[in-house]
Amino acid sequence: MNGGVTSDVPDVFDPRRYAEGVPHAAYRQLRDTRPVAWQDEYEVLGWPAGPGFWAVTRHADVVRVLKDTRTFSSRLGATQIRDPDPDDLPFIRRMMLNQDPPEHGKLRRLVSRAFTPGRTDRFEGRVRERARNLLEAAVRHARREGDGVLDLVATVTDDYALLNLSDLLGVPKSDRGLLLDWTERVIAYQDPDEAHKAVRGPDGLPVNPRSPAMLGEMCAYARELAEYKRRHPSDDIMTALAHAAGDGTRLSGPELEMFFFLLTVAGNDTVRSAAPGGFLALAQDAQSQQMLPALKLEAAVEELLRHHPPVLSFRRTVAEDTELAGQRLRTGDKIVVFHASANHDERVFSDPHRLDLTRHPNPHVSFGDGPHVCLGAHFARLQLRVLHEEALRILPPYRLASPPRRLVSHFINGLKSLELQVD
Numbered sequence: 179m180n181g182g183v184t185s186d187v188p189d190v191f192d193p194r195r196y197a198e199g200v201p202h203a204a205y206r207q208l209r210d211t212r213p214v215a216w217q218d219e220y221e222v223l224g225w226p227a228g229p230g231f232w233a234v235t236r237h238a239d240v241v242r243v244l245k246d247t248r249t250f251s252s253r254l255g256a257t258q259i260r261d262p263d264p265d266d267l268p269f270i271r272r273m274m275l276n277q278d279p280p281e282h283g284k285l286r287r288l289v290s291r292a293f294t295p296g297r298t299d300r301f302e303g304r305v306r307e308r309a310r311n312l313l314e315a316a317v318r319h320a321r322r323e324g325d326g327v328l329d330l331v332a333t334v335t336d337d338y339a340l341l342n343l344s345d346l347l348g349v350p351k352s353d354r355g356l357l358l359d360w361t362e363r364v365i366a367y368q369d370p371d372e373a374h375k376a377v378r379g380p381d382g383l384p385v386n387p388r389s390p391a392m393l394g395e396m397c398a399y400a401r402e403l404a405e406y407k408r409r410h411p412s413d414d415i416m417t418a419l420a421h422a423a424g425d426g427t428r429l430s431g432p433e434l435e436m437f438f439f440l441l442t443v444a445g446n447d448t449v450r451s452a453a454p455g456g457f458l459a460l461a462q463d464a465q466s467q468q469m470l471p472a473l474k475l476e477a478a479v480e481e482l483l484r485h486h487p488p489v490l491s492f493r494r495t496v497a498e499d500t501e502l503a504g505q506r507l508r509t510g511d512k513i514v515v516f517h518a519s520a521n522h523d524e525r526v527f528s529d530p531h532r533l534d535l536t537r538h539p540n541p542h543v544s545f546g547d548g549p550h551v552c553l554g555a556h557f558a559r560l561q562l563r564v565l566h567e568e569a570l571r572i573l574p575p576y577r578l579a580s581p582p583r584r585l586v587s588h589f590i591n592g593l594k595s596l597e598l599q600v601d
Contacts, residue, residue, distance in 0.1 A: 190233055190516065191217045191259070193368040193588040196490065200591065202531065205519035208235040214505035217514075219259070223368055223586070228261055231493070231512035232505065237523035237543070239503050240515040243494055245548035250513060252550065253278045254495035259514055259588065262386060269390040273436040275444075275550065282549060288429060289437055290553065292418030298346065298557040300413065305342050305561055309568040312338055317572060317600060326601025327579045331454050331593055335565075339449035342561055347441060348407060348414025353399070360396050360439075361446045363387050369586040371594070393439060400438035401431060415441065441554070447590055448488045448558050452544075453565055454582075454593040455486025459533050461578045461598055466533045471570050478535040479562045484542035485533055487517045490591050492546070517543050518591065576600045 188204030219228035316333035366372040404420040522530040545552035585592030
């Protein structure tokens with residue numbers, strides 16, 4: 179699978195590697211020997227080659243990159259490893275994720291008025307009822323089938339994440355399947371199982387799923403939903419975003435469309451990836467699973483997030499010549515931080531591959547760091563805590579029934595199936 183990386187530098191670019199599991203041995207080798215290492219960006223899975231990038235794997239360096247927005251820009255080349263088409267950059271830069279201060283801060287302050295812990299906490303009752311209903315139905319089905327095996331992804335976590343997000347956004351029940359389709363189009367584009375959904379341009383190459391051509395349908399829907407919420411307000415995020423704030427300011431149409439896209443994809447897939455990842459960790463560690471009822475779940479959730487971060491990598495572009503971990507970086511260089519590597523850095527976490535549900539402190543970067551730290555982290559944590567609380571009541575002790583099927587992606591740490599034995 180090596181596409182040109184020199185033999186003494188492990189390849190952590192190839193998305194196919196991640197279908198076999200997060201490449202922790204490769205990450206450790208990079209942390210120990212080349213914490214800022216060049217990676218070739220070769221053609222893979224039908225996607226064209228790129229110019230290559232610097233992989234950043236140590237915790238301290240990852241945090242520096244995420245915090246230092248002046249040197250490491252989200253705006254110059256956006257935040258995905260693949261370079262966007264230059265013609266698409268103005269569109270992509272409408273999204274808060276692909277902006278730098280001060281523009282990023284102005285937009286974040288505006289949307290933060292709608293996305294407050296107080297607002298998201300009001301959904302806890304609904305989230306808890308959904309967790310209970312999904313888990314109970316999954317257990318009943320597993321026992322009715324006679325083998326006591328349930329696929330947590332198919333029967334619980336996919337629907338749990340999607341329906342919770344739909345409630346928070348205020349998306350009507352009839353339209354919720356659209357959110358799943360849009361999320362999979364953007365997140366799973368590297369996975370061969372999703373190849374049939376790829377759209378190809380006149381040159382025969384796949385079209386970037388984040389391009390304006392591919393997001394037109396979602397943007398149009400966001401406009402329609404915002405207009406509906408102005409006429410029929412309710413207690414949800416889209417209502418809050420569609421109406422002017424107390425000082426009369428309001429998101430522009432393009433800003434609202436791109437924030438809807440960000441919430442739809444990031445808000446769905448964060449929990450959709452982290453939730454089964456936590457159960458996988460517990461299924462592989464019977465002692466930790468047995469200890470869980472006596473522990474503080476907030477701390478346990480943080481450790482599960484550290485162990486299985488939902489996002490594997492994010493890209494920045496060097497905005498001015500600098501040095502990182504002894505490596506000279508030039509303006510325009512592409513640089514990619516690897517969250518799962520930072521979360522297992524022995525310089526910060528003792529015995530990092532051991533699941534320690536009482537670990538403190540736990541400065542993981544699963545939700546990022548710096549000005550771009552995940553805006554929805556509070557709601558994600560709430561969902562994960564509630565799901566484990568209900569699982570403690572409903573699920574019997576569980577173990578892996580078969581190896582999990584992982585998403586082919588170097589971006590999202592996703593599980594396509596997680597079969598648990600619960601009898």
